[in-house]
Amino acid sequence: MLQRVLKQGLDSLSIIGLAKNVGKTTVLNGLVAEAHEKEISVGLVSIGVDGEERDVWSGRLKPPVYVPAGSFVATAGPLLDLEGYSWEVIAETGVQSAVGKVLIARALHSTNVKLAGITAAEDAAKIDHQFRALGAQLTIVDGAYDRKAAANPFITKGSICVVGGSMAPTLDQVVEKTAELVHLFTLPECTDPTLQLAAEQAINQRQLFAVHEGKITPLPFSSLFVPEKMLRMELERKPWKGIAIPGALTNRSLSLLTRIGRPLQLVLNNPTCNFVSLAVLRRFFQIGGSISYLRRSRLLGIAINPVSPSGFSFDPQEMRERITSVCSPLPVFDIVRDPV
Amino acid sequence: MFLDESTQAAIYWSQIWSRFQPLTPMGREAKRELLPFMPGQETAWENTLHEQELLWQSEEKDPDWGRRIETYLRKVPDIENVLFSLERDEQLGVSDWFILKQFVWQVRLWRKSLEEQDLEGWTTIKEEVWESLLTLLNPTPPLTPSFYLADAYDQRLSALRKRLQSLEKQIREHREEAAKRIEAEFGVRRNRAGEWVVERDREVVKHLEADQRLGRVRETPFDVVFVLLPTKVEEAWVSEREQVLDEIKQVEKEVCRRLAREVRPFLSQLVSAVEELTHFDLQWARMRAAQEWRGCRPHLAADKVQIRGGFHPVIAEQLEEKGQLFTPLDMELPQGTTVIIGPNMGGKTVALRTLGIICALAQYGFFVPAKACSLPLYPYIAGVIGDGQDTQAGLSTFGAEVARLSKFLTQEQVGLLLLDEIGRGTNPVEGAALSAAVTAYLAEKKWWAVHVTHYHEVLQIPGIYKLRTLGLKEEELAEHLAGGSSLAEGLKLLMDYRLVPVTGQEPIPQQALTIAHALGLPETIVTDARQRIASDG
Structure with a gap:
């Protein structure tokens, strides 16, 4: 897996999970060990809920992360103090968390640590720069509780998604959820320069912008959460070619646009803003609409974990085959069974 | 309180205060508690x-x-x-x-x-x-x-760390060798966590189960998971490793x-x-x-405020955005009550806000936005200043202003009072009377106050200092309009915001009529209005 990341010239990646306990930490530890074997120095940071000692959902203790000698981490000072002799504390990050100041440290020898204290995307991006300045070759962001947010292309250049037995009671549902994510993540990047410009403006000014005959016009909304009548009125003013949306796109909003019936080209910031289901997406496409992103996150692969922490397991072979069928040509690997 | 909330709002204090940016966490904390x-x-x-x-x-x-x-x-x-x-x-x-x-x-x-x-x-x-x-x-x-x-830090540390590393290496190598032997014997391979995950129905499961070196950690309906059990030698090393770690932690504490x-x-x-x-x-x-505001060092003066070339950074920037310039404020206020009179839109309130921000900044130890400035330190600065546009807001505004004014007038200490058109929120007769009476009271009690008004009755009060804004250059405005330019443009160009002392009996500014005329009110009405003023006077 790491080989693939490096071959693409990426220097940062995130690990995202579609549910609690899917096995993200196992994947993280595996990647870190692999990087260590290849003598690639890594910087590790987790983005999640502040002070999250236990998994919010299941109440299980969150496992510490394995850190080989020479690796960098960003975590709250008191968590470093637990194994103080293992660390050279190098820099402040300027982030103050509920657990304490978030500091950057280098492991003097292999050790374990809990990563905590970072909740905002901008902070994770800043820490990525600090890691780089210190000489880390690869930043790995563990997308804790927040799930998809760590895949924000603003933070990391690529993502690995972990899907597992804890996501849903049936394999059908797991496959469907995975297909949805893969589909949303692999929608194209916007190539129309006018729409790109409109999207930049939409994001900067937190307002919707519409494009007609090469001209960009602001719409009087900051999101699509507006009464249908108002939206319909604005959309019918001109035969708009496309609309740039600053925030999230939900099933409700996309259904509304589908009902209004305009074959619009929608531009979103990035895939983490897209929350629509495949069924709703399909209907929008049927009326001639399309969706693209200003910045695409690259999905590098899917890690599967057939086992759920409650002991239940899907048939690993079947799971791998079915997941592969919905996400090909992305590589799929089994974090439990694949040999090193 | 040195500057209460209403006064802060009136002089745009927060916009100025936010430009004061200490760089250390301690400085930011101290800013929150800073006193004048x-x-x-x-x-x-x-x-x-x-x-x-x-x-x-x-x-x-x-x-x-x-x-x-x-x-x-x-x-x-x-x-x-x-x-x-x-x-x-x-x-x-x-x-x-x-x-x-x-x-x-x-x-x-x-x-x-x-x-x-x-x-x-x-x-x-x-x-x-x-x-x-x-x-x-x-x-x-x-x-x-x-x-x-x-x-x-401690001579034991080096040896302990070396021992820890060598134990970890021994354990790792020992396990690796044992795992390789297992893999060679049974043809199975480990996952990333070092476990063997084997399909239940495979023949090898029986052999793995029977092997003393392995332990069965869990199973799923599909797989059985095995790990390497520690040998006696490894157990001894692991226990020594724990001991070494404890010692390191102890040394760290020491x-x-x-x-x-x-x-x-x-x-x-x-x-x-x-x-x-x-x-x-x-x-x-x-x-x-x-x-940022090219400030000058203020100097101490016991009995008067003197400002040359003063400006309000926030208002100046707002004007600049509209392509206009801030007319620098030159002002001298002796101890006592000063009345500033002038036409609407003539810059009286701006002068009051500018005076307020300069005095407040000076007392917080800042260089002030002016060319030169001297002033005394006041125990407080209080403004009764509307937003300048709410003269029609009615009794609620009037009531609020009077209540504020009463609060200050009953204080023991004399601070700097900035009053903007007291009485304007009510009818002209009562308003003018109230404005004059308040000014007379302040003058008699030797309050340090500046009262901006357009009620000319106020000018009759003995013992006050009087300033006026120069106002509109009427003749030039007529020419300007005759030349076909717009009124708004003319007002912008020809309003003179400077303050000058009232020397003798200048005529009361009647520029509202000039503006009304320029806006197209019939000549006969404007003339009639002028005659009425003349006969009342």
Whole structure:
């Protein structure tokens, strides 16, 4: 897996999970060990809920992360103090968390640590720069509780998604959820320069912008959460070619646009803003609409974990085959069974 | 309260205050609690201004030096918690020592930069103190700003760490060899976690289960998971490793305790350094803010306020955005009551806001937005100033203003009162009477007040100082309009906002009629209005 990341010239990646306990930490530890074997120095940071000692959902203790000698981490000072002799504390990050100041440290020898204290995307991006300045070759962001947010292309250049037995009671549902994510993540990047410009403006000014005959016009909304009548009125003013949306796109909003019936080209910031289901997406496409992103996150692969922490397991072979069928040509690997 | 909320809003205090940006966490904390200089603190006030003058000179001479200073200030951490723990003899961890070392590192660089400009008087802590502290926090060369538990702290550390590493290597290699033997024997391969996950129905499961070297950790409906069980030798190593780790932790504790003992004698110097740095940070931030408005140093004057070329940075910027210029404020206010009279839109309220912001900034120890300025220190500054556009807001505004005014007039101490058109919220007859009566009361009690009004009755009160805004240049406006230009344009160009003393019996400004005429009101109505004023007068 790491080989693939490096071959693409990426220097940062995130690990995202579609549910609690899917096995993200196992994947993280595996990647870190692999990087260590290849003598690639890594910087590790987790983005999640502040002070999250236990998994919010299941109440299980969150496992510490394995850190080989020479690796960098960003975590709250008191968590470093637990194994103080293992660390050279190098820099402040300027982030103050509920657990304490978030500091950057280098492991003097292999050790374990809990990563905590970072909740905002901008902070994770800043820490990525600090890691780089210190000489880390690869930043790995563990997308804790927040799930998809760590895949924000603003933070990391690529993502690995972990899907597992804890996501849903049936394999059908797991496959469907995975297909949805893969589909949303692999929608194209916007190539129309006018729409790109409109999207930049939409994001900067937190307002919707519409494009007609090469001209960009602001719409009087900051999101699509507006009464249908108002939206319909604005959309019918001109035969708009496309609309740039600053925030999230939900099933409700996309259904509304589908009902209004305009074959619009929608531009979103990035895939983490897209929350629509495949069924709703399909209907929008049927009326001639399309969706693209200003910045695409690259999905590098899917890690599967057939086992759920409650002991239940899907048939690993079947799971791998079915997941592969919905996400090909992305590589799929089994974090439990694949040999090193 | 020196500046109450309404006064702050009236003089756009928060917009100005947000330009005052200390760079250290301690400076930001101190900003929240910063008090103005009060009457009686004139010497401290003068010192504050003098210090900024010196800083400003150094910064101007060498802007690169200024940027360096700011880099150090930005990196100084808050060590309050560390000092607190040191004082109470609490256990400190490596992250605490790192924070302290960062502080020492940055403050030392700051001090060295001060030396470059002969400004080392800002701190009483000598280089030797910082050197001693760095030696404690950095026992092995090279000198770096990071912190770790160096082997030099305790002679046992090096040996323990070596033992730990060699044990870990032994355990790893031992397990690796054993795992390889298993894999060779049974043809199975490990996953990333070092486990063998084997499909239940495979023949090999039976053999793996029977093997003494392996343990079955869990199973799913599809797989059985095996791990390598530790051998007796490995168990001994693991237990020794635990012991070594415990010893390291014990040594770490001892080192931290010893370090605390050695650092504690510097506690009072560290506390002083925090105070000195905070003071410097505030002064630097004051200077930076004043540089934005090209401020001048205010001087002390016991009995009058004198401002030359004053302006309000916020209003000036708003005008600039519209392509207009702020007319500099020249003003002299002797102790007592001053009345400013002038036409609507003539800049009276702006003059009041500008006076307010200049006096308030001066008392907080800032250089002020003016060419020259002298003033006394007041116990408070209070404004009864509407937003200038709400003259029709009615009795609620009137009531609120009167209530505010009453509150100030019943105070013992005399502060600076800024009054904007008292009485305008009610009918003209009562309004004018009230305006005049308030002014008379202030004049008699020798209040330090500035009252902006357009009720000419107020000018009749004895013992007041009178200023007027110059207002519209009427003849030029007529020409301007005859030339086909718009009224709005004409008003913008030809309104003279300057203040001049009222010398004799200038005619009451009647420019509302001029404006009404220019806006197209029939000549006969305007003439009639002028006649009515003449006969009333």
